[in-house]
Amino acid sequence: xxxxxxxxxxxxxxxxxxxxxxxxxxxxxxxxxxxxxxxxxxxxxxxxxxxxxxxxxxxxxxxxxxxxxxxxxxxxxxxxxxxxxxxxxxxxxxxxxxxxxxxxxxxxxxxxxxxxxxxxxxxxxxxxxxxxxxxxxxxxxxxxxxxxxxxxxxxxxxxxxxxxxxxxxxxxxxxxxxxxxxxxxxxxxxxxxxxxxxxxxxxxxxxxxxxxxxxxxxxxxxxxxxxxxxxxxxxxxxxxxxxxxxxxxxxxxxxxxxxxxxxxxxxxxxxxxxxxxxxxxxxxxxxxxxxxxxxxxxxxxxxxxxxxxxxxxxxxxxxxxxxxxxxxxxxxxxxxxxxxxxxxxxxxxxxxxxxxxxxxxxxxxxxxxxxxxxxxxxxxxxxxxxxxxxxxxxxxxxxxxxxxxxxxxxxxxxxxxxxxxxxxxxxxxx
Amino acid sequence: xxxxxxxxxxxxxxxxxxxxxxxxxxxxxxxxxxxxxxxxxxxxxxxxxxxxxxxxxxxxxxxxxxxxxxxxxxxxxxxxxxxxxxxxxxxxxxxxxxxxxxxxxxxxxxxxxxxxxxxxxxxxxxxxxxxxxxxxxxxxxx
Numbered sequence: 338x339x340x341x342x343x344x345x346x347x348x349x350x351x352x353x354x355x356x357x358x359x360x361x362x363x364x365x366x367x368x369x370x371x372x373x374x375x376x377x378x379x380x381x382x383x384x385x386x387x388x389x390x391x392x393x394x395x396x397x398x399x400x401x402x403x404x405x406x407x408x409x410x411x412x413x414x415x416x417x418x419x420x421x422x423x424x425x426x427x428x429x430x431x432x433x434x435x436x437x438x439x440x441x442x443x444x445x446x447x448x449x450x451x452x453x454x455x456x457x458x459x460x461x462x463x464x465x466x467x468x469x470x471x472x473x474x475x476x477x478x479x480x481x482x483x484x485x486x487x488x489x490x491x492x493x494x495x496x497x498x499x500x501x502x503x504x505x506x507x508x509x510x511x512x513x514x515x516x517x518x519x520x521x522x523x524x525x526x527x528x529x530x531x532x533x534x535x536x537x538x539x540x541x542x543x544x545x546x547x548x549x550x551x552x553x554x555x556x557x558x559x560x561x562x563x564x565x566x567x568x569x570x571x572x573x574x575x576x577x578x579x580x581x582x583x584x585x586x587x588x589x590x591x592x593x594x595x596x597x598x599x600x601x602x603x604x605x606x607x608x609x610x611x612x613x614x615x616x617x618x619x620x621x622x623x624x625x626x627x628x629x630x631x632x633x634x635x636x637x638x639x640x641x642x643x644x645x646x647x648x649x650x651x652x653x654x655x656x657x658x659x660x661x662x663x664x665x666x667x668x669x670x671x672x673x674x675x676x677x678x679x680x681x682x683x684x685x686x687x688x689x690x691x692x693x694x695x696x697x698x699x700x701x702x703x704x705x706x707x708x709x710x711x712x713x714x715x716x717x718x719x720x721x722x723x724x725x726x727x728x729x730x731x732x733x734x735x736x737x738x739x740x741x742x743x744x745x746x747x748x749x750x751x752x753x754x755x756x757x758x759x760x761x762x763x764x765x766x767x
Numbered sequence: 768x769x770x771x772x773x774x775x776x777x778x779x780x781x782x783x784x785x786x787x788x789x790x791x792x793x794x795x796x797x798x799x800x801x802x803x804x805x806x807x808x809x810x811x812x813x814x815x816x817x818x819x820x821x822x823x824x825x826x827x828x829x830x831x832x833x834x835x836x837x838x839x840x841x842x843x844x845x846x847x848x849x850x851x852x853x854x855x856x857x858x859x860x861x862x863x864x865x866x867x868x869x870x871x872x873x874x875x876x877x878x879x880x881x882x883x884x885x886x887x888x889x890x891x892x893x894x895x896x897x898x899x900x901x902x903x904x905x906x907x908x909x
Contacts, residue, residue: 708775708808708831710826710831710832710833713773713831713832713833714833715773715810715835716773716810716835716865717803717809717810718864720808720810721805724805742807742808743807743808744777745776745777745782746775746829746830746831747829748777
């Protein structure tokens with residue numbers, strides 16, 4: 338039932354005491370880095386968790402500005418790995434790990450997978466990207482720690498993915514939610530029957546914000562349970578928070594991070610239950626502690642006890658990243674609202690993109706949806722009905738009337754990594 | 768049971784040609800067709816001599832295609848014959864979802880191809896009231 342029973346069921350009081358100790362330890366380590374030496378120059382320790390709110394924030398900008406070694410808090414000889422963002426827009430964010438950090442992260446990933454029901458007799462297929470991206474390698478180490486037979490197949494090549502699933506009877510898969518939907522087209526093309534030919538029972542889906550509707554769709558298509566995974570490379574990678582069998586919010590591992598929710602405008606700490614930006618302080622990192630790191634992910638903390646018995650609080654499904662927000666004629670819209678609506682209409686298909694452009698000084702929101710053999714009824718009337726329904730339901734959800742365009746199957750751009758769905762074509766120079 | 772193919776397509780230059788090229792490359796004969804457009808996209812109905820093969824090759828080429836059941840009757844090529852058919856259909860409360868026709872090679876008769884959704888036994892009904900209902904074999908090869 339539990340990977341580390343003593344930690345997962347730790348008494349709340351004890352957990353809070355541990356957190357306070359760890360934060361003070363992290364402050365001490367952090368101050369060896371160039372960045373925190375300045376930032377925390379007049380702080381040595383805090384005396385209670387209530388004082389966390391007085392510590393300064395750390396932002397992604399800080400990470401970028403301190404490239405390459407500004408956050409490194411230990412001697413290089415202790416560092417065994419770095420991960421980095423692609424850095425297509427300026428300096429990348431770089432994260433360093435000691436052997437202890439890597440081992441800890443592997444343990445945490447194993448705990449996540451165990452929590453969702455994976456065991457050492459499972460066959461684990463990892464379709465996440467390996468390399469600088471933390472998704473693949475993070476869970477790879479975790480899966481090995483747990484003792485699963487791990488297939489490091491990596492992303493793409495759908496036919497080979499299915500071939501592995503069939504021949505090695507893959508039971509657990511780690512996959513991007515957008516890719517899970519796309520992969521199913523190949524499942525159909527290869528005439529693979531998920532119940533008869535595959536042995537899948539669990540999917541870990543994460544790295545992209547996704548809706549409950551999308552999860553249900555994936556569960557339905559593959560006849561499996563899909564568990565929401567949350568993580569970010571700045572903290573380590575996947576494994577920071579994970580769903581248990583109750584599938585109702587993600588337990589954020591409070592022995593590993595100290596979570597807070599802040600109002601993204603006033604930066605005030607909000608009480609549990611209120612939605613805001615997630616802020617994390619690392620509790621066990623050696624190479625690169627982060628104090629009050631602003632994740633830019635929007636969620637809330639659920640402090641009610643979970644039926645599974647774990648004492649670590651939960652965070653709600655990430656609704657969006659603050660930087661994902663689109664402003665259409667002054668109306669704030671998050672892409673996940675559109676996804677949720679599309680996924681709740683069974684005939685609407687799965688592949689879509691969102692385009693925003695300008696017409697006569699007005700913003701226009703256009704949703705392009707592929708019509709494939711799954712959702713094509715064969716008559717123009719059905720298509721027009723679907724078009725109207727999408728228009729009405731989206732209008733209701735987002736407050737803006739979108740233009741719905743149907744396009745040929747396979748005509749929308751596909752990416753190997755995280756799905757790019759939003760294309761803002763407005764002239765930004767104005 | 769006879770059927771034709773229904774294909775989704777965007778209303779852009781070259782989209783139709785892509786379909787006819789696939790048929791041509793696979794020696795499939797197009798006997799009749801109809802197109803319905805809703806501005807930026809449309810639906811094409813294709814009556815071909817080998818629908819099974821056409822369905823497979825179109826699918827292989829990633830087109831969105833499904834089979835739809837049709838009913839075909841022969842009417843005389845004289846004024847009022849189509850009206851007589853429609854009259855009988857409406858009397859029997861049979862709704863036509865889609866319909867097109869083509870002249871048969873004798874020049875004296877025409878085939879009317881209909882998609883009928885609300886009456887599963889439409890063919891039987893039509894033949895019972897005296898219409899010449901074409902078999903699948905005849906529709907494809909007539």
